[in-house]
Amino acid sequence: xxxxxxxxxTYEPLKVVDWRKAITLWCQGKVEVISVYDCEIHxxxxxxKLPSVIRLLRFITIKRHVHVVPFSRANIYARDDHxxxxxxxxxPVDTLTLDHVxxxxxxxxxxxxxxxTSCVRCxxxxxxxxPAEAGMTLIRAPRRPARSATVRIAVGxxxxxxxxxxxxxxxxxxxGREPRTLH
Numbered sequence: 001x002x003x004x005x006x007x008x009x010t011y012e013p014l015k016v017v018d019w020r021k022a023i024t025l026w027c028q029g030k031v032e033v034i035s036v037y038d039c040e041i042h043x044x045x046x047x048x049k050l051p052s053v054i055r056l057l058r059f060i061t062i063k064r065h066v067h068v069v070p071f072s073r074a075n076i077y078a079r080d081d082h083x084x085x086x087x088x089x090x091x092p093v094d095t096l097t098l099d100h101v102x103x104x105x106x107x108x109x110x111x112x113x114x115x116x117t118s119c120v121r122c123x124x125x126x127x128x129x130x131p132a133e134a135g136m137t138l139i140r141a142p143r144r145p146a147r148s149a150t151v152r153i154a155v156g157x158x159x160x161x162x163x164x165x166x167x168x169x170x171x172x173x174x175x176g177r178e179p180r181t182l183h
Contacts, residue, residue: 002018002019003016003017003018003019004016004017004018004019004021004022004050004051004052004053004054005052005053005054005160005161005163005164005167005168006022006025006031006054006055006056007034007053007054007055007056007167008055008056008059008060008062009055009056009057009058009059009060010059011055011167013164013167013168014056014060014062017054019041019050019051022051022054023041023048023051025054026051026054029057030056030057030058031054031055031056031057032054032055032057033049033051033053033054034052034053034054034055035051035052035053035163036049036050036051036052037049037050037051037052037161037163052161052163052164053163053164053167069144069145071111071112073098074093075145076098076112076115076116076117076142077093077096077117079117079142079145080116080117080140080142082096082117083117083139084096084117084118084119084122085099085116085117085118085138085139085140085142086099086116086118086119086122086125086126086131086136086137086138086139087119087121087122088139089119091119092159095119095120096117096118096119097117097118097119097120097123098115098116098117098118099115099116099117099118099122099123099126100114100115101114101115101116101130101131101138101141101142102114102130103128103129103130105128106130112142112143112144112145113141113142113143113144114142115142116138116142122136
């Protein structure tokens with residue numbers, strides 16, 4: 001409940017923002033609050049329901065590079081379906097880490113083909129070794145995603161608040177994708 005879904009003026013999902021950013025945008029008069037959580041935040045002189053879904057009042061054009069997926073922690077987790085690539089457990093984001101398949105000491109780079117999602121336990125077990133040296137195997141070799149993540153949200157759909165679901169489903173069906181592909 002510490003995030004809000006930010007929609008464009010056309011109700012297209014843009015991204016997930018921290019609740020503080022959502023309140024700031026609302027105070028600046030840039031968004032309207034579409035949906036709220038049950039909990040409240042308090043200041044000295046103000047009590048507000050925590051925003052769940054906010055919508056920009058003015059349409060913004062997003063330049064989308066359809067074939068470029070930005071290299072980021074969230075996109076790596078999304079590519080790997082929030083699943084440890086060693087033990088296969090699907091875990092919440094706060095319990096995942098990134099692993100250099102080929103360690104930096106062996107010349108391993110920080111790129112799509114060398115970084116995999118790992119749970120803390122497997123990452124510690126592997127240490128600064130290659131998977132072969134550690135006696136571990138990858139479920140799936142890391143690679144650059146083939147499709148754009150322009151509609152992907154950095155929160156798993158299974159974990160998304162109920163108030164977001166209509167907007168996320170709209171985005172996935174309008175792009176010809178299954179709702180499950182939104183992360």
